[in-house]
Every structure is written in C-alpha cells, then in structure tokens.
Amino acid sequence: MDAARGPANRGPAWAAGVCAGVHAAGVRDVVYVPDNPLSHVLRGFQTAFDDVRLLLATREEEAFGIAAGLYLGGRRPAVMLQSSGLGNSLNAITSLLIPYQIPVLVIVSLRGDLGEWNSAQVPMGRAVPAIFDAIGVAYSRVDSPGEVAAIVRAAAETAFGTRLPHAVLLPRALTSRTTVGL
Amino acid sequence: MNRLEATRIVVELAGDAPIVASLGHPAYDLFAAGDRPQNLYTWGSMGLASSIGLGLALARPDLRVFVLDGDGSLLMNLGSLATIGLLRPDNLVLVVMDNEEYATTGGQQTPTAERADLEAAARAMGIAATVAVRTERELRTAVHSRGVIVAKVSESAPTAKPPLDCVFIKHRFMTAIGTQDEARRGGR
Numbered sequence: 001m002d003a004a005r006g007p008a009n010r011g012p013a014w015a016a017g018v019c020a021g022v023h024a025a026g027v028r029d030v031v032y033v034p035d036n037p038l039s040h041v042l043r044g045f046q047t048a049f050d051d052v053r054l055l056l057a058t059r060e061e062e063a064f065g066i067a068a069g070l071y072l073g074g075r076r077p078a079v080m081l082q083s084s085g086l087g088n089s090l091n092a093i094t095s096l097l098i099p100y101q102i103p104v105l106v107i108v109s110l111r112g113d114l115g116e117w118n119s120a121q122v123p124m125g126r127a128v129p130a131i132f133d134a135i136g137v138a139y140s141r142v143d144s145p146g147e148v149a150a151i152v153r154a155a156a157e158t159a160f161g162t163r164l165p166h167a168v169l170l171p172r173a174l175t176s177r178t179t180v181g182l
Numbered sequence: 183m184n185r186l187e188a189t190r191i192v193v194e195l196a197g198d199a200p201i202v203a204s205l206g207h208p209a210y211d212l213f214a215a216g217d218r219p220q221n222l223y224t225w226g227s228m229g230l231a232s233s234i235g236l237g238l239a240l241a242r243p244d245l246r247v248f249v250l251d252g253d254g255s256l257l258m259n260l261g262s263l264a265t266i267g268l269l270r271p272d273n274l275v276l277v278v279m280d281n282e283e284y285a286t287t288g289g290q291q292t293p294t295a296e297r298a299d300l301e302a303a304a305r306a307m308g309i310a311a312t313v314a315v316r317t318e319r320e321l322r323t324a325v326h327s328r329g330v331i332v333a334k335v336s337e338s339a340p341t342a343k344p345p346l347d348c349v350f351i352k353h354r355f356m357t358a359i360g361t362q363d364e365a366r367r368g369g370r
C-alpha cells in the first residue's frame with residue numbers, strides 16, 4: 001500500500017511500513033524515546049512524511065503523559081519505544097490511559113527475542129506479551145515487512161475506535177533487516 | 183499563602199482555560215476552589231500532570247494551558263522540565279505547589295524542604311520564564327506569564343474531592359475545551 005510510495009531512500013521496508021501505517025491512520029504526532037531500530041522509522045518520517053511531528057521524551061512514562069495530553073487536545077498520538085521502556089511506562093498506561101479511556105498507538109521495538117545478544121534486555125523483552133495480557137492491553141505482532149503498514153494502520157484504528165491503547169510489536173527478526181528495500 | 187488560596191488565584195485568573203491537576207491534594211484543592219468542566223483531575227499517574235499539560239498545549243496552541251503540580255510529583259518526572267525547556271511552548275503555565283512535603287500521603291518531607299530548588303531546576307533545563315513566588319500578589323503577577331511558577335505554599339487540609347469517574351472527567355473536559363471525542367462521532 002502506501003509503503004510502496006515515497007522516496008527511494010526511505011530505508012528498510014519494515015520501517016517505511018511503520019511510517020506509512022502511522023500516516024495512513026491520521027497520526028501526526030509521534031512521541032518517542034529512541035532505540036537503534038526505531039532510528040530507521042524516525043528517518044523514514046523525516047524523509048517521507050514531514051507533516052508528522054516527532055516529539056522526543058526523556059523517559060517512556062513521560063511520553064505516554066504527553067500523548068495523553070495530545071489526545072485530550074484532539075490529536076491522534078503514537079508512542080514509540082523499546083521494550084525495555086515498557087517497564088518505565090506501566091503506571092502511565094494503567095492509571096491514566098486505561099481508566100480515562102485515552103487511546104494511543106504504541107509501537108514497540110522488541111529486544112530479548114530471537115537474535116538478542118544482551119542478557120540485560122532479555123527479562124523485560126520476553127515478558128512484553130505477558131505484561132500486556134496482564135494489564136489488558138491488546139497487541140499485534142508483525143513478522144513480515146510486507147504486512148507492517150496494514151497492521152500498524154489497523155492497530156491505530158482499533159486504538160482510536162475503542163479508545164484504548166493498542167500496541168504493535170516489532171520483533172528483532174524484523175527490525176534487524178536494516179538494508180534498504182529488505 | 184496556603185495551597186488552597188494559591189489554587190483559588192489560579193482558577194480566578196485562568197478564565198475559561200483548561201487546568202490539569204496532579205493527583206491528590208492539588209486535584210482536591212482545584213475542585214474545592216471551583217469545580218468547572220475545564221478541570222482535568224487526575225486520579226493516578228503521579229508525576230505526569232506537567233506532561234499531560236505539555237501535550238495539550240502542543241495540540242491546542244489556541245489555548246493557555248495551566249497545570250497544578252506538586253513538588254513531590256514534579257520530582258518524580260524531572261525530565262519533563264527538560265522536554266518543556268526543549269519545546270518551549272508559549273501557552274503552558276506550570277504552577278508547582280511546593281509545600282515541601284508529600285502531603286497526600288501523610289506529610290513526609292520532600293527534598294525541597296532541604297536543598298532542592300525546582301525553580302532553579304526549571305531554569306537550568308532551558309525554560310525561559312521561571313519564577314518562585316511566596317505571596318498572593320506575586321502569584322497573581324506570575325500567572326499572567328508562562329513557563330514555570332514555583333509557589334511556596336503551606337499545606338491546607340483539603341475539604342472536598344472531585345468526581346471519581348475518570349471517563350466522565352475526560353468527556354466533560356474535552357467537550358468544554360472543544361475537542362470532539364471520537365466516541366461521539368458515531369460508527370463508520
């Protein structure tokens with residue numbers, strides 16, 4: 001779909017897919033704490049979608065607070081973070097987003113899964129699905145670059161339609177494809 | 183000046199502008215000072231009032247956005263000052279009710295009771311307009327500005343609590359500031 005458009009230097013296909021899906025869902029504010037794979041997504045926005053506002057937060061919990069304020073003001077916000085940052089975010093998700101029914105599209109760059117080399121990333125990274133299950137946040141995992149845009153867009157529509165956060169999980173096997181076009 | 187007196191001044195001078203209140207005593211005092219639909223009372227997410235206010239200020243540059251934070255709450259999210267200092271929204275007024283204690287949980291001292299200085303922290307993070315106030319007159323002048331106001335206040339026992347229904351608070355707030363909630367647009 002939209003991932004096929006845009007300039008040739010849009011980076012790896014999965015990252016272009018994230019950008020296209022986010023944009024197609026009407027999200028124009030992305031609050032983020034960076035990690036390596038997400039740098040490709042940030043670059044994708046900067047090269048192909050200059051109408052998307054990228055907002056840096058110092059900590060993931062803060063990012064969710066900013067996103068909540070954006071929603072209250074009429075925007076459709078997304079938060080992008082690494083799985084380690086989910087641990088920093090739980091109180092914001094469980095005591096702000098869910099009880100107030102404030103929807104946010106959540107893009108999670110997974111660590112700790114297939115291909116991990118850093119043991120410190122393992123416990124939280126592998127617990128992400130169980131943690132989302134425990135707090136009642138829906139999530140969708142993407143495994144192939146070709147389906148990224150459609151799933152991200154659908155996740156956003158689900159979030160804003162149901163007024164609950166919805167997460168998209170990007171496993172390492174997907175985000176470690178850093179070659180353009182793969 | 184106690185916190186309720188300071189809160190009444192902010193409510194009076196805010197007009198129809200939205201006010202986001204941190205959980206516990208700041209929210210209770212906002213309710214006591216004047217319940218209005220433009221009040222967003224938080225019941226959790228300690229530390230995030232300034233972040234919510236920042237997001238709202240970015241989404242709605244046409245509005246002045248007030249935040250009633252506490253010293254203990256802001257200390258939990260000091261990075262927020264760096265983000266505000268980075269973005270410098272000219273429509274955000276962050277009022278920190280600094281009573282030097284965790285009043286909601288029983289009055290334990292915070293670091294501002296000793297050496298921590300939140301106004302200096304805000305300035306150090308690049309926030310252009312910062313001021314510390316101790317009197318009602320100083321607060322009245324400061325509220326017409328923007329940036330960070332650290333109000334040194336004494337504790338005052340809250341007398342009332344806002345509604346407990348978070349979704350009600352949100353809907354009422356969004357309607358009052360003119361944000362159309364997607365839930366009310368009807369199905370596709």
